[in-house]
Structure formats: structure tokens, C-alpha cells
Amino acid sequence: MIEAGPPNVDLARVVKLADFEALARERMERATFDYLIGGSWDEITRAENETALRRRRLRPRVMLDVSSIDLATHVLGRKAAMPVGLAPAALPGGTCGGAEVPVARAAARAGIPFCISTFSVCTLEEVASTGAGDRWFQLYIQKDRSITRDLVERAAAAGYRAIVLTVDIPVPGTRERDVRNELPAPDHFANLPGSEAHGQERDAFVRELNEQRLSWDDLSWLASLTDLPIVVKGVLTGEDAHLAVEHGAAAVVVSNHGGRQLDRVPATIDVLEEVAAAVAGRAEVYLDGGVRRGVDVLIALALGARAVFIGRPYLFAVSVAGEEGVARALGLLGAEVSTAMALLGISRPADITRAHVC
Amino acid sequence: MIEAGPPNVDLARVVKLADFEALARERMERATFDYLIGGSWDEITRAENETALRRRRLRPRVMLDVSSIDLATHVLGRKAAMPVGLAPAALPGGTCGGAEVPVARAAARAGIPFCISTFSVCTLEEVASTGAGDRWFQLYIQKDRSITRDLVERAAAAGYRAIVLTVDIPVPGTRERDVRNELPAPDHFANLPGSEAHGQERDAFVRELNEQRLSWDDLSWLASLTDLPIVVKGVLTGEDAHLAVEHGAAAVVVSNHGGRQLDRVPATIDVLEEVAAAVAGRAEVYLDGGVRRGVDVLIALALGARAVFIGRPYLFAVSVAGEEGVARALGLLGAEVSTAMALLGISRPADITRAHVC
Amino acid sequence: MIEAGPPNVDLARVVKLADFEALARERMERATFDYLIGGSWDEITRAENETALRRRRLRPRVMLDVSSIDLATHVLGRKAAMPVGLAPAALPGGTCGGAEVPVARAAARAGIPFCISTFSVCTLEEVASTGAGDRWFQLYIQKDRSITRDLVERAAAAGYRAIVLTVDIPVPGTRERDVRNELPAPDHFANLPGSEAHGQERDAFVRELNEQRLSWDDLSWLASLTDLPIVVKGVLTGEDAHLAVEHGAAAVVVSNHGGRQLDRVPATIDVLEEVAAAVAGRAEVYLDGGVRRGVDVLIALALGARAVFIGRPYLFAVSVAGEEGVARALGLLGAEVSTAMALLGISRPADITRAHVC
């Protein structure tokens, strides 16, 4: 369970995103930490997201004017203070004040998008009530399409700016840490009235709720419900990226769900170029999975992403130090991106090219 | 020695095949565990069977109808509940009730083929007497061909559905664990009347019994003895796979004997495509070696196998928890295959294609 | 802080450059050792400089006359006793007598170039006053170009033979060891009158002092100030190497600043051929980063370098044993180069060819 209190860590001692993971490992209940860190089965893909990024090499250019670095970019047509967003995550419990609210505030302060999950602890309206900010709403298509339609309408009404359709979870991945820890089901899912009574374990509930009989026409249907742009999250092949665009996606997220769904799929960075080539500029391409350093952000941009999303780093940050923790995490990451841009010889995210990676 | 008793492990705590290996390591006599886990010489091939599978990456497709997953397939023209069978194994001793009988019962319950070994602890008739089930009989060609003929006739009479000819053991591999442990010879081999008196160590007995003067014509001769389909097990090259088919094999098993014969041969998954290409659809292709996860099964199918066989995992399972142990192992593996199929976007084993692996 | 005293290590027990690192690790203040050993962020590039060299393989030729090995070469038109120089380094403090002075003396004794840093502990004039020797002066281009001009003029007046323009530090890299250790700023930078009062941390001072609004025209301007040859240090691409030559560089140093600037750039040895090809003989090419063995020197020469520069090895050597330490380090390295040349079948640095590496 994640509960925000006054931060009792010295944030000045936190100098990189990975420090939050180390702090969380020490401080969180083991089952909660395991829930956050875990991947499916052998956790090969989870680990490879990071190692594949670390294997990439940059080609820096010198003697260029980097006196004025600006990290800002545009994501779905809106300005983002840096090419980074916060990925949706189903938190393992806690109270609303300790979960999405501090994250939403930190993201708004940092000027970057935050996407909340259908399975958020707070209602989407509670998160929206925290004030300004570029907020996106993540959903699945439910067997009962009226649930989906209601969620879309509520999200639009609450000022969410995009619908993120997660497509890589027709059934839940098997995270063996959670199986061993007998992770308790959350009492309810705030966005789903009536879910208090589900009285069953989480995966079975999700499996019962969500549609397994999907087709790309469902994406067209979803797009027809709303004027909000649809972001398709969980694509790992050029074929699917093409289909997503053909059926109305404004953007695709190259994602393997942080290695939590199908183990043994490639690291996201290793399929990004294939996806970007298939999209061919018709939509935006994002990436999540394994981003821990500013250089990771730039590597993804060089290989075709407009922005990246981070997940575990901000979850660990909020768990150990609340809103200030997330703010610190974003501050560190932004500083790293800025330094790396200067050392690459670029001033704007748009300046990066394929020639900046080996 | 493997002896079945009431299972004294909490099977609910066993969440993956590898857990049985860990339990067996704790509970079995060291010499017996070593016999099962060991490979020949430096055990490079034994280890690589697993690592080579783990290096492969899958390409999952999304937004597909996976509401109705069916693992069933056909193997040698008969339905199998999933594309998995149990490989033959010469057990190191124990009583019949603790050896092939519980395995045969578990395989029958799971609806998958079980292949018993010539060097089984039970007679092939005892195994057959356990009831229905798709059972195959593994044999070698003996110097005295009448022994071979008798075994084939007995197998056919007892309802075995296929003859599996092992071709990779003209001489036994050197498993140094067994040499160091001075593994005692079994008292006798149940299927070979008179073997009680052999009074010599196992490898010498096998070497004396089995033919080293083989040619592919021996396969034709074997095929002429029976209407049962002949499966040739132990092929690692396209050349030999072609020859096997030319001489009457209904199927070939890409196998390196679990790394127990010639060390330094490739992992089976790394030669599967070569073999499948040489067979070119004229026979079925199976694979054994290193399969520990549902994703391994699907990787093998994508690269040309119709089914895979597992060995050590069920041996460890039966050793620690008897028939229920094997049933649990098969249940876990089937659940993994099912989840992986859903996450790959396929509903039937036949849906998988080469494009599903990188 | 580095302070020279009478060497209290038995230099006869030091048999390779890496021994000095081990001794320094034991004997230096942790923060100072960390300052010297550290790289930026995850220190991937720092480590890879060494590992990439160790991965290269040599092709030795036999039955050749190697009775008279001569390590001497020419660097910038002057004879060097071996194809090795001492790279510039901003030392973390100490007194002049413990810093560049013993290094300068040892380099002069060894007959090789020594490049001092703008941020040296001694003034460039103090270093020059130690007597003969091939000395180069490293600088940055400052926002206030008059500072740069003064430094160039002082260097020329003091007999420095080359100006080394460092181009890979528009902003300082983030070395997290120093951040964690709260490395104190040096009291002042001897070459920069008035710097005593900067009263701020080192990186901020450097950032404020140095120009971030650079272009290649600044190199032309620098070249116009002096008759000294200009060496451009910090190039990792063929594109920039070409531009450097076009704008007047007499030599380029393939360098990633010892992995202290942008982490995730390639090991220098891995881009040396690209740079050498782009330069195409129009200028000299040097390399620094990861050179710890005589064979490393020869590998770099075979791939296009005229000479290599070492940094950390001599810094550790001077820190543990003063001038004699550096002399021992250079003696060991020279002996290794000599032995390796004999075993490669070459007598002169110029004899090495691309065919000597795989």
C-alpha cells in the first residue's frame, strides 16, 4: 500500500532515478515493492528494457551553440515542458491522497502529461480536481461497452486530453512475485462503481471485466465516441502500429507493459525503429519501458519517439516522498536531458536525428 | 531412487516448473538428483538448451479475438490437449509404483502423449494397464534384432501408439556426476527379461546390448515390422532429418538428449529451423531440451515444431509429489501456454507463424 | 588532494599501470580517488573504454628482425620517445609541488609530451620553469575571449608547443561520485587570476566561465591567434573530425573525456577508424581513454592513431609516488610497448598497419 506522508527522506541525497528504487526497496512493504518492481514469469523482458537502452551508443557533435537549451516539445499538439510523460499504473492500494493526487500535482508543476489508469485509486474526477495539467485517461475496452463509453464521457467531461487504449492485456500477465506474496486485491476500483463487491482476486476480476473478443474495429468504435485523440498503448510490431493508425490512432506507445505482460518480448527500444518506420509520420510514437536516465530519453527520440513515458521511477518516488519525490524525480530527469542535449550538441528535442545514435 | 509417497509438498506454492527442480534439489538423494540434472562432460549443451530458448524474442500481435483459447493440437494424427508430451527417460531406480505409473496417469489426465523408455522401471505392459492414454514406446535397435522385434510387438500389443527410435546413443555419453557418485546400476531393466543378472555397470550393459553398427536401412527394417508410426529421436541436422524421412520416419525429434550425450552440440532450438526446412512438411517435427516455460513451447512452434517434449521437469515433479506433482506441472505449463497465446494474439497452436518470433 | 611526499611505495613491486590504481584506491582520500576514477552517470563509457580495447585482437608476424626496437615517433613534428603523451587533467587540489611539477619532470625525463590543463594547480609558467620538455597547453574558449587570448599568449611565451582545445565540455558532465562526496571546490585555479573569489562549486564556475555559444569559426579564430598548432580534443565522429581539420586543426584527439562527459558514447577505440578515415591524413589523430597496456597503444596505432594519451594512470602514479611514480609508470608502459612490438614483428611505430589487428 502506498501512503503519502511528509517526506522523510533527504531528497538532496537522491541524485538519480534509481535512487528512488533503492529507497523504496528499503522502506516499502515487500509485497508492495514486489508488485511495483515485478515483471511476468522470468522477468527477462522487464530487465531487458533497461539493459537494451544501456547498450545503445550516442554520437555527440561538438562546437555547436548550446547556450540556450530548451527541453520543451509538443505532444498530441500540446506543449510539454520536456519529452517525458507519466505512464498509467494500477496502484496496489492506499488512499487517494497518497496515490494519484500527489503525482498529478507534480506532473502539472513539471508541465508534462500524466496518464491515470482506469484502475486508479482516486476517481478520475478527484484527480482532475487537483487543478490544471495535461491529463490523459487510460482505459481498456470492457465486455460491457457501456462501461467503456461512460468512462470516455467522464474523462472528457473532467478535462482529460487524451484516451489511452491499452491493447496488450487481453488477459493479465503472470507476475509470480504477486502470486507468491498472495497480494491482496484492492477493496475496490474507484472509477468502477460497484467494484467494491467483486470479492475476488484482481486478475480474475480484470479478466471478467475486460473484453477478450477484440478487433481493430473496436478502435474505430472508440474513436467514434469522442473528439479526444486516441493513443494506442502496447504495440510492439510495425504491423500493429500500421493497423492502429489505419483505425484512427493519433499516437502509439511502443510498450511491453514494463515487462509485466508477455515475457520474452523485445525491449521496447529494440522495436522502436520498426514501429516508427511503419507509422511513417502519420501519428506520434512514444515509448515506455526501462527509461531511467536522460540519455535514455534522447536515444528513444533519435530512434523515432516523440516522447517517452516513465512508470516505476515515479511510483517509487511518490511512495518514498510523495509529491516532492515525484517533483525531484522529474527535476533530476530534466536536468539529465538538458545536460545530455548540450553534450550531444543540440538545443531542442527536434534537433535530434538518427545520426545521433550508432 | 524415486519413490512416490503421499505428496508432502504444498503444491499451491509451486508456481512454475523450475520450482520442482528446486524442491528436488532439496529433497532427493544427491546421486539421484545428479543423475537427473546432469549432462555430459562440461554440461555446456545441457545449460544452453535453456539459455538459447531464453534468448529468443516473441513478436506479439494485439486487438485480436482471444476469447476462446484452445491449446489442443494433433500429434501423429491424434488429438493432444496441448502441444506438449513427456519424453522417455531411464529412471535411476525405485519401484514401479513410484516411477512410470504415476507419470502415465498424470499424462492421461492431461490428455497428452507419454513416451516410456525401454529402460523403464515398470514393464511396458504395467504402464499400459493403467488405462487410457496416448502412450508411445521408445527403443533402441539392439545387436540381437529379435529383442527389438519383440519389444515392438509387445508395444503394439499393449496399445502403444508410436515407436520412438532413439538414434543419438550409439554409445552412452559421459556424465561425470554419475561417475563421481558411483551411481549404482539398477537391479534390472523390467522390459528386458534376464537383465537382472547383468551384474555390471549400466553403461557397459547398454553398450553391449545396443547396436553400434547402424545404418538408415535399420530404420526401414524397423518400419517394416509394424504399422505404428516411427518417430526418430535425436536428430540435430537437416541432413539426418531428410534421411530419417526418406527411410520412413513419421516424425523426427530435434533432441540432444537433454545435453546428456555429445556435449558442445547446439541447443535444440538453434537447429530447429534447419531441421524443419529439411523435413519440408513431409513429417512432423518435435523438439525437446530446455523447455521450462509456456513461451518456450510457443517459440518452438513458431520455428517449426508441432509439439515439444519435456523431460526433467516431470521427473522432478513426480519425484517430489508423485502423480499430483506431474499433474500440477502440466497444469502450470498449460496455463502458461494459454496466457502466452492470448498475449501473442493467437487462439490455436496452428495460428502461430514464423513472424511471431524475431 | 594530491600531495607529493617521498614515495613510500616499493616501486619494484609495481609491475603494471593498474597497480597504481590499486595503490591509490588504498591510500588516497576516498573523495579524491573517486574524483579521479569517476565517470559521468552510470560510468558505462568510462568502463567501456577499457573493455573495448581488451576485446581487440592482434595479428602478430614472426621470423622478422626485431633486434633493434625503437619506440620513437614524431608528434606534431617533434620527436617523442614513444607514441604516448600525458593528457590534461584538472587536479582536485593540493600544492603545486605535488601536482603538475613532478608530472612535468617525469614526462621530460621520458621524452614525451605533457599537456597541462587550464585548471592546473600550478601556473603554466611554474610548470614551464621546470626545464626542457615538450609541453602543450589545454584550454577552453571562454565567454570573455580576452581570457582565452591571454592564455594562448602566456602559453606561447612560456614555451608551450601546442594548444589543445577541449571541445567536449560545453557543460560539465555529471559525476555522481563527486555529487555524493560533496567534493569541495578548489580554492582557486592558478592560471585564472581572480578565481580565488569564485566561492561557488566547481561546475557552476566552469559553466559561467566557458563559452556555450560555440561554432567552428571559433576554432579558426583561435588558430588566428597563434602560430602554435591547434589540437582539437574531444571528437567522436568523422563529421566533426572533418570540420576540425577544415577549420585549422593540426590534430584531433579521439576522446570522450575518459567517460567523464556524456555517458553512453562509444569507447574511443571503437570510433577511431571512422575518425581516421574522415581525417584522411590531413592532420594527426590521437586517442585517449582506457589505455592501460602497451598492447593498447599498438592497437590504437594500428587503427589510425599516431599517438595515445594517458590520464588516470599517471594521476594515480603521481599521487602514490610523485615524480618517481610517473617515471615508473612510463617505464613500464614503454617496456610493454617494446615487448609487444617485438612480438608483433615490428621495429618502429610506423611499421604497424591495419593488418596487425583482426
Add this chain to the structure above:
Amino acid sequence: MIEAGPPNVDLARVVKLADFEALARERMERATFDYLIGGSWDEITRAENETALRRRRLRPRVMLDVSSIDLATHVLGRKAAMPVGLAPAALPGGTCGGAEVPVARAAARAGIPFCISTFSVCTLEEVASTGAGDRWFQLYIQKDRSITRDLVERAAAAGYRAIVLTVDIPVPGTRERDVRNELPAPDHFANLPGSEAHGQERDAFVRELNEQRLSWDDLSWLASLTDLPIVVKGVLTGEDAHLAVEHGAAAVVVSNHGGRQLDRVPATIDVLEEVAAAVAGRAEVYLDGGVRRGVDVLIALALGARAVFIGRPYLFAVSVAGEEGVARALGLLGAEVSTAMALLGISRPADITRAHVC
């Protein structure tokens, strides 16, 4: 110092060559063990000889007649009981009865060639007096060619069957273990009258004695001295293998001196094909370095070697168990080759082809 006594190890517990190394590590004086095991500088090449062989993979063929395996081959026109010989080695001391004599006897019993070193502990005549056996004599070309001529004549007179000219040691490699251990020089070199008085350390003695002013004409000169075939040992390139053959070599040994000369050269197995292609059947090709298993022997044969030579394994064997130790080592290796041949589907060394390795 190696001294033979009654073997006090239970040789039945020794099941592979590497066991002798482990026993030697426990039992020998550290400095002597280090002398034998050590390589030059970072010992990268020494380690890679073994790891490169372990990375190679075999392609076994099945259903072949392997009822009659014969390991015998011809080496330099003489029958060898298996395609393995004993490489020359300069032992670190001891008495003649504990050094080459037991080795020579074991090699003769096993029916394989044994090459003694110029720097043997026994005189070449003492070794010859042990009786029959295929013995070769290794030498260098000395500055004083009369020394070389005398050695050749003595070797011929004593019945040696080949002269092995070592070409990879114009200067000794730097083995830092020996430097650190201050390995004492041997009292004298038995084959070199007058060497008792050299009173200097080994490397300096060797450097003074041996010629560094070599050319391929020296090989022609050597060949002119004798009717014995000349084997050139220490070739790692196709270019030099070609030159060796052109100047009269009857065979070349692909060798990096066990990683004791130039560190960072390739593993011998990785250049064997290049050498064999350059030789193109005009001479025999052998390999040494890293052979520890029967499969290593066959891998080398498949890639072009007629035979392999082992060094450290027999040195460790003689050091821990005298003649019986060497006999056991050769027995184990021969048994492994035999088993591996059967499992590869071949009956004679000549049956192996390039198609047997991946």
C-alpha cells in the same frame, strides 16, 4: 619445482584433464603452479584459448556404423595412436627423473609424439635413452648458429624425428605472476653446456642466447642442416603459414604459446581456418592452446588440424602423479575422443569434415 614420487593421488578419482589442474593447484608450490598456469600480462589470450573452443558447436550425424572406432592417425608420416601430441615446455626445475623422463615414457606407452624443449631439465640424450617413442626436438635459432647446428645434430643422432622451430619468442613474454613471485632461475639448462654459470634471470639469459635478427631464410638454413622435417610453431596468420611452407616447413603449429607470449592475440581455434586455408594442404597443420576435452580435439580437426598438442594438462598430470598421471591424462583424453567420434558418427579422425562444426 616438479619432483616425481610415487603417485599419492587416487587416479581413479581423476575423471577429466581439468582435475589435474585442480590437484596441482592444491599441491604444488605456488610459484611453480603460477609458472605453469600463467599467461602474459592480463592473461586474456590464455583464457580465451579455452573459452573460444567451448563456444564452438558440433553437428553430429546419426545412424552410422561406429562399431569400430580407431583414433589412430598419421603425423609427419608416422602413425600416432591418436591425433594428440605433447607440446614442448620449459619446466621450472626439479631433477630429470621428475621431469621429461616420466612424460616421455607415458607418451611412448600411449603411442603419441612428445616434443621436448631446448630448455628441458634432462638432456635430449637422457630423454632418448628411455626407449622407443616418437620424439621431436624443439629449438630456437641462437645468435651463435653453431649452438643451433649442434642441437640439430644431437637431436638427429639421438633419434628425434622432427625439429620444432619455435618462432613466437623473439623476446620472452611478460608473465607477471613470475615477476611477482620472483621465480628463481633454473640452475642450468641441461642441453646447453656452460649454462650453469649464467647467473642471471631466465628471461635475460634467453634474450641473450636467442637470435632476434631472424628472417625466413633462417628457416631455409635450418632445413638445409638436416633431413628431419621442420615444424614451425607459433604461427597465427595465413601470411606467415604460407611463408613457413614456402621456406621448407613440413608442418606449422597454430600456437600462441599458451597465451604466454603476446597477450591479446586470438585464440588459436579462431585462426586455425585462416592458417589451414593458406597452407592449402602443402604441409600439416597442428594446433595447441586450450585443448582440455576430446571434443576440443575434434573441433580442431574439423577446422583443419591434423593433430593437436597439449601442454599444461600433462604438466599438471606429471607434477601430481608422475608417469602414471600422464598416462591417466592421455587415457582419459583418448576415451573422450573415442566417445565423441562415436557420437559424431565417425570412425576415423580422417572422417571428420568442416560440416561437423557449425
